[in-house]
Amino acid sequence: MRCTEHEKWLICMLCVFAFLAVAMLLDRGKSDTVKVSDEHMCFDTTLNITLYVKKDEEKNAKKIIKKCFDKVDSLEHVFSATNDASELSMMNATAYKNRFKASDELYNIIMLAKEYDMKTNHAFDISLGRLSDLWDIKGGRTTLPSNKEIKAALEKTGMYNIECSMGYVLYHEDIKVDLGAIAKGYTTDCLKTLLLEEGIKEAVVNFGGNVLVIGDKDGNGYNIGIKDPRGDGVKASLKVKDACVVTSGDYERYVMINGKRYHHIMDNTTGYPSDNLVTSVTVVGENGAICDILSTALFVIGKDEGLKYIKNFEGYEVLYIIDDGGMFESEGFSKYR
Numbered sequence: 001m002r003c004t005e006h007e008k009w010l011i012c013m014l015c016v017f018a019f020l021a022v023a024m025l026l027d028r029g030k031s032d033t034v035k036v037s038d039e040h041m042c043f044d045t046t047l048n049i050t051l052y053v054k055k056d057e058e059k060n061a062k063k064i065i066k067k068c069f070d071k072v073d074s075l076e077h078v079f080s081a082t083n084d085a086s087e088l089s090m091m092n093a094t095a096y097k098n099r100f101k102a103s104d105e106l107y108n109i110i111m112l113a114k115e116y117d118m119k120t121n122h123a124f125d126i127s128l129g130r131l132s133d134l135w136d137i138k139g140g141r142t143t144l145p146s147n148k149e150i151k152a153a154l155e156k157t158g159m160y161n162i163e164c165s166m167g168y169v170l171y172h173e174d175i176k177v178d179l180g181a182i183a184k185g186y187t188t189d190c191l192k193t194l195l196l197e198e199g200i201k202e203a204v205v206n207f208g209g210n211v212l213v214i215g216d217k218d219g220n221g222y223n224i225g226i227k228d229p230r231g232d233g234v235k236a237s238l239k240v241k242d243a244c245v246v247t248s249g250d251y252e253r254y255v256m257i258n259g260k261r262y263h264h265i266m267d268n269t270t271g272y273p274s275d276n277l278v279t280s281v282t283v284v285g286e287n288g289a290i291c292d293i294l295s296t297a298l299f300v301i302g303k304d305e306g307l308k309y310i311k312n313f314e315g316y317e318v319l320y321i322i323d324d325g326g327m328f329e330s331e332g333f334s335k336y337r
Contacts, residue, residue, distance in 0.1 A: 033202075036061040040069045042076050043184060045208030049191075052202035052215070064198045068191050068205075075190065078105050079183040081129065088179060092129065096171040107167050109179060109186050112289060117159040119312070120297035125268045129176025130156040135273070137253050137264045144257055150271035157268060181265075184210045185246055185292025192288070209247050212288060216241035227251075229279035229321055236319065236327060238336040240284065246291035248299045249280040249321075265299050276302040277323045284336055285316035294318070303328055 036058055037050040049068055053061045080086040091100045102110070113126045131153040134145050145153075161173040179186075184207050192212055195203055202215035204222055213222045221239035228235040229251045238245065250263035250273075267274045281299040283291040294316060298306040303320045310318045310330045317333040 034058050036065065038062070038065050038069075040072065042069075042072050043080070043187070043208065044082065045184075046206075047072060047208070048206045050204045051195075051200055053200070061200075064195065064200065067198070068194060071190060071194055072187055075105060075183075075187050078103060079109070079179045079187070081178050081180060088177065091169060092176050095169050096174045099168040099170045102167060102169050104167075107164065107169065109182060109289075110162065110169060110177070111164055112186070113179075113182055113293070114159060114162065114164065116290070116293045116297070120293070120301075120309075122159065122268065123297040123300045124181065124293050125157070125159055125266075126177050126179055126182065127157045127159050127162060127175045128266050128268055129178040130174075131266050131268075131271060132178055132180075132264070133176065135262070135264075135266070137255055137262065137273075141255050141262075142257065144262075154268070154271045181248075181296040182289055182292050184208060185244070185288035185290070188212045188244060188288035209249075209252070210288060210292060211240075211245040213240045213243055213245070226280070226282050226319065226321075230323075230325070235280075235321060235325075236282075238284070240336060243284055243286060244288040244291045245282060245284050246288065246295045247280060247282040248295040250274075251279065265296060267300050274300045274302075276300075278303055278320060279323050280321040281306070282319040282321075283310075283316055284318075284333070285313070290316065 032054050033052055034055050035050060035052055037048065039046055039048040049065050051061045051065065078087045081088055083089060087103060087106050091102065094100055116124050134149055134153045135141060156173055156175050158173065161171055161175050163170040163172060188205060188207050188210050191205055192214065195214060200214060205212040211224055221241045224238045224240050224245050225234035226236040226238065226247060229249050248265060250261060254261050254263040262273045265274050278299055281295045283295045283298065285291050294313060298310065298318055301309055303322060306318060306320065307328060307330055310316060317330045319333055320328045
């Protein structure tokens with residue numbers, strides 16, 4: 001049966017009204033959403049948590065953020081290398097030749113580090129605490145350590161010196177574990193679990209350069225900026241949905257000695273800070289701890305090998321920035337542009 005012109009007009013107008021009604025409902029849903037944000041100092045950096053919730057959930061969102069801060073504080077007391085009272089410090093003081101009963105959090109993170117020590121061909125190494133102490137980048141060292149000092153420090157490293165069994169940790173050498181290259185990523189994963197359990201569907205967590213995104217911001221993704229390693233601005237912008245973004249750079253902590261930059265990311269094959277023209281490595285993927293691990297390991301491995309090596313880690317992509325400002329990315333990284 002054919003429609004008359006009048007009936008066609010009525011159908012058209014009904015479609016328009018239906019479209020406007022849906023648009024109004026969507027707009028109302030957006031207008032009901034509020035941003036709840038707060039920041040907290042921990043792990044020697046700033047943790048910023050932003051939640052996007054309904055207006056009537058604002059009060060509860062503030063409580064959830066407080067829970068997150070409490071969780072991070074508890075993990076800092078486990079993982080901190082600068083707090084003499086932390087569990088990690090106690091382990092470093094006693095685990096040489098004496099088995100140390102570790103908490104689940106400490107034991108799990110060490111086991112994960114040992115796993116990725118193997119998977120990254122030893123480029124990721126949490127046993128370099130003695131070497132990092134020698135260089136003392138954070139303390140502002142003004143002279144280079146001697147080759148003899150570096151050799152002595154390297155002799156007290158090596159992941160093979162860390163034995164883990166049934167919740168106990170034993171050092172076979174007087175090494176010092178430093179979790180600085182994994183603790184923030186691991187902690188971010190704990191926050192992700194907490195937020196999802198609390199029913200949060202949209203959030204951005206910025207933990208001193210480690211970024212967690214929950215949700216997709218109405219399908220558009222959240223804008224995440226990658227810092228220019230040699231400037232104050234943003235070098236690259238990413239669109240991220242339900243993922244972690246972690247950047248390791250030579251600009252974060254460094255000293256200048258005789259006109260040369262020496263940063264905090266150590267190469268366990270030389271005893272020196274990694275020196276391969278890389279200034280920044282950004283890894284994007286689902287798991288924060290793995291992103292943290294890979295950003296450090298791929299920094300040490302270098303651009304050419306790193307772009308090949310990332311293919312071994314399905315679901316993870318990398319962006320390199322080198323000292324002349326050039327940017328090089330893995331094959332799948334373009335989906336974040």
